[in-house]
Amino acid sequence: MPSHVIQRQATPAELEFLANLLRSSATTARRWKEGIENALVLWATSLLCVVVIWLAAAWVVRKVVNVECGLSSPAGVWMVAVAIPLCGIFAAVSSVRWVRGWKDYRPLLRADLEEALVQEEHYVFTEAKRFQEPEHGGLIYFLRTPEDQVFALFDHESQDLGVHEQDPLTSRFRPMSALVMVRALKTGFVVGKSFAGAPLEAGDPVTLDVDPQHWPESECYCDIPWAALESRLGPAAAETRTSKSAPYDGA
Template sequence: MKASEPLKSRTLSEQEKNHLTQALSSLPVPRKRYLKAALNTSVFWVFSLAIFCIVWFISSLLIAAFTEFDIGISSDYAKHIFPIIILIAGFFAINSTKKWLATSENDYALVKADLKAQQVVLDTYQVIESKCFKEPEHGGLLYFLLLKAPHNETTKVRAIYDYESQKKDPDIKSLLSITHQITICTAPQSKLVVSNQFSGQAMGKISYFALTTEPENWPQPNSWVNSDWHTLQQKFEI
């Protein structure tokens, strides 16, 4: 069995460092993250309490309609039922917040660690084909690249947005120039892609289509797309 190749890395460039710094400034600091968690708990607690009270009210009406048993808010049982409802709603709210804290990574700390380490991981792929979808309203370009890793025959589809093309007066020199090789530069802790570097010969032919599907169906920037290469047109040009 062939051993996997060691990851290649280098020092962050000034532009990549600025990219991470900008990303860090847009993220909530850990203290604000916990404040948000506390706020979410309070809101969900009140919401859950309201739902349980509505269920209680409807249940009391149904029980009163078919029996002589009264568990309504004015009944003797209310002083026992209401505290139980408060506790149950609180349990759901706190449990929901704990799950959110466990599943949502502290991106601020990860990006900060990347800035401190000053390193970027390099993944180089051969670009087999490229398809470009143009957003009709603003003219922004979305590229899909069919990539193949060295010493591996498996191909994968990568989505890359050309942000310069979205500007009102784009700089022609700053637009993406797709070539036969791409190096994806990723910050190792946060997994943020800080740059895509193209090298080698320019792609001879790129297919162009209209990006007419709804924005919520667009792929995430710098992401792997779980779609067949030959079905991209029917998926994004509707």
């Protein structure tokens, strides 16, 4: 939990931020339009994969038993006739699930705008560490509280710098000992944050050596103890996974 929380009226800038989010949120029609586009791409891609696999198998059969079963053969024509509707069904079902799983935040955003209330979360930190993801060099900061909890924050500017082939370490993001973070009440979206107090030295970044699905969420506490950050997220984590997956030699 934050050191303390204050509920107050949202400022005009905070309301404008939420209004912009609402305006940019996908409507139902737009979501289904993107779902149809996704289905068409998936249909074509899956059908292409089936054709490539069939052609590779046909080449092997022709070389081994001298039997022609390419796309122009009766078997190939039958395969295409079956694959087209099956791939279409697969693409349609996958896209419908994708659209239905797309969370619609518009009602909650409207409620936040109507209530015009936010909560200020005040945090105090004593130490900082940072990790760097290997693909673009984006930085993730971990901040330690006096209660020994760990708060995670993504440095989005460093990620943008890396994407544009600039040095992520030149990011202006600098953690300090006090953080005020403002959240909308209904959506929980962060509409503003600011550091104050003494700068926290984060040291050289540690390579983030876990898959993105195992990264902690930003702007909230993570469940990894401070002392275990490097062993759970750094190169030591990869070494542990490798040792666990290594075959037993019986020695």
